[in-house]
Amino acid sequence: MDTFGCGWKPRYGIRIAGTTKKRPLEETVTAPVPALVGRETWERAQTQRARNKELSPRNAQRQYLLRGMLRCGLCGMMYTGEFSRGRKHGHSDLGRRYYRDTRRVEYRFQLEGRCLNKPIRADAIEADIWDEIRELFQDPDKLLNELKAAQQSADEKLKPVRDKLQITEDLIKQAEEELDEIAMAMRAARGRMITKFEQQQDEINARLDALAKRRAKYIKEIGDGMVTDERIDTIMKAAHRVKRGIERANYQGKRRMLEALGTEVTVTPGKYHIKTLVGEKDGEISQMKRGGIRIVRNSY
Ligand SMILES: [Zn+2]
Numbered sequence: 001m002d003t004f005g006c007g008w009k010p011r012y013g014i015r016i017a018g019t020t021k022k023r024p025l026e027e028t029v030t031a032p033v034p035a036l037v038g039r040e041t042w043e044r045a046q047t048q049r050a051r052n053k054e055l056s057p058r059n060a061q062r063q064y065l066l067r068g069m070l071r072c073g074l075c076g077m078m079y080t081g082e083f084s085r086g087r088k089h090g091h092s093d094l095g096r097r098y099y100r101d102t103r104r105v106e107y108r109f110q111l112e113g114r115c116l117n118k119p120i121r122a123d124a125i126e127a128d129i130w131d132e133i134r135e136l137f138q139d140p141d142k143l144l145n146e147l148k149a150a151q152q153s154a155d156e157k158l159k160p161v162r163d164k165l166q167i168t169e170d171l172i173k174q175a176e177e178e179l180d181e182i183a184m185a186m187r188a189a190r191g192r193m194i195t196k197f198e199q200q201q202d203e204i205n206a207r208l209d210a211l212a213k214r215r216a217k218y219i220k221e222i223g224d225g226m227v228t229d230e231r232i233d234t235i236m237k238a239a240h241r242v243k244r245g246i247e248r249a250n251y252q253g254k255r256r257m258l259e260a261l262g263t264e265v266t267v268t269p270g271k272y273h274i275k276t277l278v279g280e281k282d283g284e285i286s287q288m289k290r291g292g293i294r295i296v297r298n299s300y
Helices: 039-055 057-062 102-106 122-137 140-188 192-225 229-243 251-260
Strands: 070-072 079-084 096-101 264-268 271-276 279-284
Touching: 070 079, 096 102, 096 122, 122 140, 122 229, 122 251, 122 264, 122 271, 122 279, 140 192, 140 229, 229 251
Parallel strands: 070 264
Antiparallel strands: 079 096, 264 271, 271 279
């Protein structure tokens, strides 16, 4: 039986009475699914599909590199990508991509409560942020040292969470042993004793449910916060490629890199503040000339 990594493993969730809520991952069972087409064919088709999607001009208009990473420095709201067509007929038919403050969108038709931060041209801020990343890549040795330092401080920060995870796992083991003991005792029990044991089982099971939830929370916290060797490796490989000029990173590549670096951007009128695993920096958002040409301050 052949199976394809992720994407083809269905999550069987048992419906919890009255809700359509998915079961937490650790409680779901994954089952291998037989392959209908050969792996190679499937992989080729996936690659082609991804490429088509990326090359489609319609999609390029809808891709926002900083999705979920851009926040307003005045009101703290996230920015969302928004596509705006040219107002004058026949003029700028291609339209423009913007990032808008979600608070500004919310209060579009009134002044009170509306944030003063204006929409930002996506082409400008995306290029500015990518320039910053490329600057980080210019000195790979320094970058590697900084990533190692970030790894160490992430480990230190996560130590208390790891300790809590260990305690939770011990408690789970303990509760499971109690269940075993009750099961043993029940074999010899009669009448009212059985009812008593059943009550105890219910109590322990409720406790186990709560513990499993807590365990899942800690595991996620550790997974999100960890700077793995693999993550560092991914960043360093891209850094070398970009530095040698052999990488003309596309949207997916840039997006992966921004994610790996844990990028967060805060915007105030005309300015941005970028924060990554390896440090923080301030800069000015580029102006866009008519015709979509960006006025570049620095280029790498
Ligand atoms: Zn705002």
